[in-house]
Amino acid sequence: MITELGHFALILALCVSLVQSVVPLVGAARGNLAWMAVGRNAALAEFALIALALASLMHAYITNDFSVINVIENSHTDKPLLYQITGVWGNHEGSMILWVFMLGLCSAALALFSGNLPPALRARVLAVQGMIATGFLLFILFTSNPFLRTWPPAANGQGLNPVLQDPGLAFHPPFLYLGYVGFSIGFAFAVAALIEGRVDAAWARWVRPWTLASWCALTIGITMGSWWSYYTLGWGGWWFWDPVENASFMPWLVGTALIHSSIVVEKRDTMKSWTILLAIITFSLSLVGTFLVRSGVLTSVHAFATDPSRGMFILLLLLVAVGGSLTLYAIRAPSLKGGGVFAPISREGALVLNNLILSCGCATVFLGTLYPLFLDAVGGPKLSVGFPFFNRTFAPLMVPMILAVGVGPMLSWKRGDLLGALQRLWAAYIAAVLAVLLAWYLTHGGPILAVLGFGLSAWTGVAVIVEWAERVKLFRVGLGDTLRRAIHTPRAAYGMSLAHFGLAVSIAGFSASAFDVAAINTVHAGSVVKLAGYELHFVGVQRVPGPNFVANRSTVRITRHGQSVAVVHPEQRFFALQQTTTSETSIRTNFLSDLYLALGDGDAAGNWTLRAYWKPLVPWIWIGAIIMAFGGMVSLSDRRWRVGVAARARRTAPVLQPAPGE
């Protein structure tokens, strides 16, 4: 009964989203405020209905309703409650419900917090959101409906893939989807601006917070995914250039370019058509990613069960959404007037460089991911590109950008003084050289690229600090004055510094992964393994039953120079239902390095394989990414967004009439 309610709610959401995509648009074209106002209420109603649908699907999972096919295929009575809930999005159909839920959430947030927008723009933006929702709701209802029943009900379910039964993966999709889907707002703003034929600084100011918020969510989502694969796959890798990972990384790259180029639109009233194009491409890449993951055209470790009719449907959606918006772009963008001309050596020039490199980086990843597909279509040989391709193309491409991250913020708008900026960054050179020498010394001359990576990291990190010190005139005016300047520095500037600093931290983490130390040994009770100054005492293995698995839990005592450090329990879990073994690693971190232990197979005589790694600075990869996302949030809290808004509302107040019923 509740399942049917959810099903009907979803159908009703489709009807509402149809209304939302048509009525406000017509209203905006005719100048009818009442019709325009429909957008807001429709968006709120649509969100409530999708939330109801999601809640009813969760209900079916929690109550183990094995007459629902989706529950049979993905759940089991033995599964812990957390994974009964998160199992909802551990499969194709349920994850699509989460996808439209996030879309509804974004539309509702937009409807609630856009009262200061001109009514026509607001109506058009919400209408575009409604169109996207319509497309995806049709997709769910016609090809991927999770509410279908079967009779007679099954006695029990088939369970969730054990690898997915993990807290890290439980919360990774919601963030990832929020990021993906959040970019739809920038897309909707871009399309609405193209319909209106007007892009100005105010437009950029409205779009930026939404783009920034989605970017933060996507950053967190990707970070969680990477962290998950690190601790769960049992050998300590954290990025594999897998098509599915690339599908999330490409919108991130272009989204990063977008949040930078929209600054140029806001401050200099130029680069408009480029920014619009980026907004369209960012969301289009989210859609392409959805297509790649769910249509089965590429092989991937993460792939969902695929079905050609779904692929065809998403391709049609792509054609309508991306093809439609790019057609509109081709018609309208040429008439968007750019503002001032700009010099290559200036803040905006640096941002253009950033945009160029990030776009090229994205194109590289795109080609690498889709190469097999392209080649096959023209009847060429089947060829694969893996890790080596990306490491050789993408990584070098990022080097000039990282160098520019240090210099760009030091340049002023319109005309910058590159030489002056480079002179004022003397501390950063020294830091970079010292970091390279230190890394060279500590690692006894490790891989040259990794050693240089530390230099890049130090360069960026110190350049960020230098920029901040200049801003507050550290040591050049009195301490009180400096403090006052530090307090009055806009949060957006702090956000930028934090995000760039986070990048520096992550680069150090990436570079350090070249210096992992591994010890793979066969051990038995009483064995001692030496690794990077630690002694690992293998105590033994116990069989421990879990809720839906049986574990071989080992006990390892870690000491350093005889001093006790920790006792850890890496284990192997066997899930009888799926006949699958997963590895539960033990990671002992001190934030400078990880001690990573994974238990391998054992034999009857009590010999076990113990894989131990010492991974210097690896936690910095994720710490840096979280700092980046945090920087984005700090920037979001800037007064500018609110102050600017209030000032504009006052200015335009006489023109605006409150819509009836609002």
Added chain:
Amino acid sequence: MRRALFLVPLALFLVLAGYFALALRPGYDPQMLPSAMIDKEAPHFDLAGLNGKRLALDALKGNPVLINFFASWCVPCRQEQPVLMRLATREHVPLYGIDYKDNPANAAKLLAQLGDPYRRVGLDPDGHVGLNFGVYGVPETYVLDATGHIRKRFVGPLTAEEVDKQLLPLLKALNKP
């Protein structure tokens, strides 16, 4: 002219959509070997080996064998490892590895770490042999009959089910005179 420039993104997208549509055509399956390779003689190779012992196609003829393409940078290969170990130790299947676009030192480390199921491992650092076989990505496993003809290809990690239902029956059939 300026207007034409703004048509470029649309044109690029339409080309891309065309490729996507081709990939969705009925019968296309990234997991499938183009039928051209099946029942053809395997491409000739003679590779330097991991432990100094060369791996050459001619030396493998006479018995049905498995050739597994793998690499140390490949995650699904690790997933497949237990199945390969079972094939080698319990089923005594002649399994040969080709280390694809990889650094031999890393491969040696991987095998030391997870166990070595291969009778011999050939090194294919440039991926030339993989290219000739039509390797799409690693891991891939090929079944060669006694005359060196490719009889079957498995794309992606071998699963226990594939081994039981397809691979072992096929090998049994091939081993019968």
